[in-house]
Amino acid sequence: MKIATYNVNGINGRLPVLLQWLKESSPDIVCLQELKAPQERFPIREINAAGYEAIWKGQKSWNGVAILAKNMEITEVQNSLPGDPEDLQSRYIEAIIGKIVICCLYLPNGNPYPGPKFDYKLSWIKRFKKRTQQFIKMELPAILIGDFNIIPGPLDVHKPERWENDALYRTEVRKAYGELQKKGWLDSIRSLYPDEKIYTFWDYLYKAYDRDAGIRLDHILLSPYISSRLQSGGVDKHVRGWEKSSDHAPVWIELETEDQPV
Amino acid sequence: MKIATYNVNGINGRLPVLLQWLKESSPDIVCLQELKAPQERFPIREINAAGYEAIWKGQKSWNGVAILAKNMEITEVQNSLPGDPEDLQSRYIEAIIGKIVICCLYLPNGNPYPGPKFDYKLSWIKRFKKRTQQFIKMELPAILIGDFNIIPGPLDVHKPERWENDALYRTEVRKAYGELQKKGWLDSIRSLYPDEKIYTFWDYLYKAYDRDAGIRLDHILLSPYISSRLQSGGVDKHVRGWEKSSDHAPVWIELETEDQPV
DNA sequence: GCGAGCATGG
DNA sequence: CCATGCTCGC
Secondary structure, eight states, rough: EEEEEEESSSTTHHHHHHHHHHHHHHOEEEEEOOOOSSSSOOOOHHHHTOOOOOEEEOOSOOOEEEEESSSSSSSHHHHHHTTTTTTOOOOOOEEEETTOOOOOHHHHHOOOOSHHHHHHHHHHHHHHHHHHHHHHHTOEEEEEEEEEEOOOGGGGOGGGGGGGTTTTHHHHHHHHHHHHHHTOEHHHHHSSSSTTTOOOOTTTGTTTTTTTOOOOOOOEEEEETTGGGGGEEOOOOOGGTTTTTOOOOEHHHHHHHHTTTO | EEEEEESSSSSTTTHHHHHHHHHHOOSEEEEOOOOOOGGGOOHHHHHHHOOEEEEEEEOOSOOOEEEOOOOOOOOEESSSSSOTOOOOOEEEEEETTTEEEEEEEEOOOOOSSSSSHHHHHHHHHHHHHHHHHHHHHHTTTTTEEEEEEOSSSSGGBBBBGTTTSSSTTOHHHHHHHHHHHHTTTTEHHHSSTTTTTTOOOTGGGGGTTTTTTOOEEEEEEEEETTGGGGGEEEEOOOGGGGGTTSSSSSSEEEEETTTTTO
């Protein structure tokens, strides 16, 4: 089973690219971030026509997340991150698909540091950790997947020194990312490629993609009750080079299907 | 020789459509209106690549006119309508191409009526008539071509009654258009099709093109010293139906070449 | 650089 | 309905 995440940076402007990628990549489950469209302007007809069911949480202009699945029922569990009823940003949607909990997230960017946006990022992470701990306690096969807006370490950034005081690389958020792993969450892509520079985002500015001046922000974390099923994974880097592409590239993993011989 | 006019409604947004039409229609001389681009953002490279030389007068956001020619030298004579140095709108450009004077115009819309915009339209027309009289007096082969923002008569509008108090159809402007003809200027398209409903513009709103609820605004007027060479003409109406088309359609005529037997 | 809204003009 | 140019966020 192939599971992917793609920060589309505008679902409607990105539709041709998204459909092209779905066609060539054929993932079973896809998490999307930065829809940048209100609930009623999600292109459900075109997504259906491409063979996918979907749930989504839209928002005008900003944020917005969705979960797509091919030939599988999607049971929505949450369409916002629990823990703060005043938080109206559409950054989290959670579903059960074929016994797996899928948590699709678009974690706040947090820049500029320091400031209220960074504080919001930290409090969002705190609420998120609380939620993820519930899956650990319940011993559930669960996947945390999406744009974390966290650069985990020096292998995940072209020039680490340029990012020291950036909210994506601050020690506080990298520490939080490390703590998730201590709790048992496996960074699937890094576990498959422990020593390589890997990026999932290249800025539109300064010809960042041409220079391969990227960062790794999009992650797929596996709970201990599913991580043994990890078989392969990667970044569809070439998609970033397409005409009218997002500034992110899709990231994917393959999981062994449950009823396969061990 | 084929001479055409096309109100492109944004030269840069319209470039694919314009190039497609140039390719299929292959006019020798083309007048464009509503470039909606400043002088430095006219896509001269792409126009050259399509086989055309060009002169143009740009303006940020609004107006803007150009003259294109294939395999002919363009000698710019005016890049604004004489008679009012305070008028900064880019609505007129005049050139000599192969002994013919080409006056490319984008006459003010004039709505709402009554008001200062309508007054501006009338004073623009007055200055324009003065200029055109000079060509008559000099007995020159000259062509007045472009978006006149004048509906000449009831054959040129789907529902005349809806336009009675519109600046495009007011008696003042229709009278001015009639006076041009009395001075010898031939409405080439109307002279070829004296009895037909002919439109060159269909509003983007209310599915005007589907309903054929159009108006005729784009005209090609010939001085007495060239009008005998008129052979054919028409409206490339189908272009209005293309994806991402302008709200106007191109209008063209064919002139007998000078050295042909009479 | 490139989304998305909004204002403005037609 | 559409094009431009502005602001904003990343």
